[in-house]
Amino acid sequence: MIGNGVVGILSESSNKWERRAPLTPYHCTRLLNSGKDKSGVSRIIVQPSTKRIHHDQLYEDVGCEISEDLSECGLILGIKKPKMEMILPDRAYAFFSHTHKAQKENMPLLDKILAERVSLYDYELISGDQGKRLFAFGKYAGRAVIIDLLHGLGQRYLSLGYSTPFLSLGVSYMYSSLAAAKAAVISVGEEIETQGLPAGICPLVFVFTGSGKASFAAQEIFKLLPHTFVDPIRLPELYEMASDLSHPSRTSKRVFQVYGCVVTCQDMVEKKDSTEVFDKADYYAHPENYNPVFHEKIAPYASVIVNCIYWEKRFPRLLSIKQLQDLKRKGFPLVGISDITCDIRGSLEVFNQTTTIDSPFFRYDPLNNSYHHDMEGDGIICSSVDNLPTEFAKEERLPNISET
Known part of the structure; x- marks a missing residue:
């Protein structure tokens, strides 16, 4: 599934206040309009959300699909950790996992990731040539x-x-x-x-x-x-x-x-x-x-x-x-x-x-x-x-x- 060109965007379920999105509708426009040969992205599936700061229609208007089902996605993006049932096998995920310091409260999440053979890209650990963090809020x-x-x-x-x-x-x-x-x-x-x-x-x-x-x-x-x-x-x-x-x-x-x-x-x-x-x-x-x-x-x-x-x-x-x-x-x-x-x-x-x-x-x-x-x-x-x-x-x- 990894590398199939289908990107998923999670609805954010960690708590009621999380309204951010990893990609805005504008970002999705650029990725989809660039074509798979250039961007590597052929489809973007967005989980519906009534609290996300960018509402569903904005994503749909630029060519994204709105669906709860992300099973076709090889890469799934979020901000905070998803629900356990959203960790699908043999996929790539990117979100803030808060696991790299062996945080006790997130060890079940890490166990699930390992069990499902998931590739995890933790924003907190992505750095440039000089070791400087690239994704920092x-x-x-x-x-x-x-x-x-x-x-x-x-x-x-x-x-x-x-x-x-x-x-x-x-x-x-x-x-x-x-x-x-x-x-x-x-x-x-x-x-x-x-x-x-x-x-x-x-x-x-x-x-x-x-x-x-x-x-x-x-x-x-x-x-x-x-x-x-x-x-x-x-x-x-x-x-x-x-x-x-x-x-x-x-x-x-x-x-x-x-x-x-x-x-x-x-x-x-x-x-x-x-x-x-x-x-x-x-x-x-x-x-x-x-x-x-x-x-x-x-x-x-x-x-x-x-x-x-x-x-x-x-x-x-x-x-x-x-x-x-x-x-x-x-x-x-x-x-x-x-x-x-x-x-x-x-x-x-x-x-x-x-x-x-x-x-x-x-x-x-x-x-x-x-x-x-x-x-x-x-x-x-x-x-x-x-x-x-x-x-x-x-x-x-x-x-x-x-x-x-």
């Missing part, structure tokens, strides 16, 4: 994660007794486009600039981990607010200055900006041998020679952490539960964490679950080591939504597939 994930987090902060701070401009911001899917969402964030920023933030929650410091597309995209949205970026080494100075009520910056009871800090692996770990300096190549090759220091040098000054780093079990954790508990016992200001990686018990041990677009946050109470699904009470709000890009389903598509 990090930009839209980063944009959505920070918008949703700002929305959550508005609710959380209200529960803690503070009214903030963030309270008027919706979550990403509520906006008709990325431009509309950005306009809403800009409006929040204008209110911060004119009305300010309560001094009791300031300095409001957003720590972004990593230097990839997701981190840059989250910073892109963050920069729509009145802000100043601070080097990691200057965080203690910022915190001390803000705590000094006699300092000129604290002559008002309101603060008119937020702060950002970008940290990379050299800020998160240090060599066990204190006579040696950090070396990135050595760290990736021998992480066992490094101790974690994020909990000592960065986390005590963070109000919010946006985690965008790639992590494997061989690396030190960014924050363990014990470290998080110690931070709260000492009264540090951490109020929210968003983990874009969605690794269960990964770089942030507190994440024992992913969250959903319907319910993007859980509350972790470090002092009681308890998890809650509300915004009230002690603790830190945590978000780990594994399909953030679908919140911008209209604009989000597989990267490197041009619409021109």
